Amino acid sequence: QSVLTQPPSASGTPGQRVTISCSGSSSNIGSNYVYWYQQLPGTAPKLLIYRNNQRPSGVPDRFSGSKSGTSASLAISGLRSDDEVDYYCAAWDDSLSAVVFGGGTKLTVL
């Protein structure tokens, strides 16, 4: 049972916009930055969004992050077949003194 809650799966059609939610609490998302990672099968994760809504250089602007209260979202617009991978949210948790990850969301492009 992950501290941050993500839907196990999400789907969309090519070109569509999809959002992946990440729900937490006041000790993590509510008081700290949220990060999003993308992971292709068999490879190390890749940083997609940092500090809630900032994109590292090289990450397309099709990916965007937002945060409100104790929840955060990753939006992917102009969905492509190669977006069909796993996505994880993460945040520091003040109560646990640890980084907590969501359980991950597998995105399917129909």
Place this chain on the structure above:
Amino acid sequence: EVQLVESGGGLVKPGGSLRLSCEASGFTFSNAWMTWVRQAPGKGLEWVGHIKRKTNGGTTDDAAPVKGRFTISRDDSKNTLYLQMNSLKTEDTAVYYCTTDVGIEEAGYGYWGQGTLVTVSS
């Protein structure tokens, strides 16, 4: 170019020990907080712990499942991060990744190693 290369994984029996290493290059290692993240087969990412840079005290924080069994350390003279794992359990079986924000605070884990597989089995 930032590089993180993990080593030391392998097969170990329950109750055994293993030490992982992560050799870093391409950035000022001593300025960076260094982190271990693991991923059990077919499962999600799990934060193991981190070690702060010496200017922040060089202290560690560990996840509850590994507290008291795993120890994170660093040797800034060798640009190397370590994870000493004792009293290993079958549930510690995972790919262990070394990751860092290369010293840019709250910039996220922008750099990762390729991972090293630890299998705990009798």
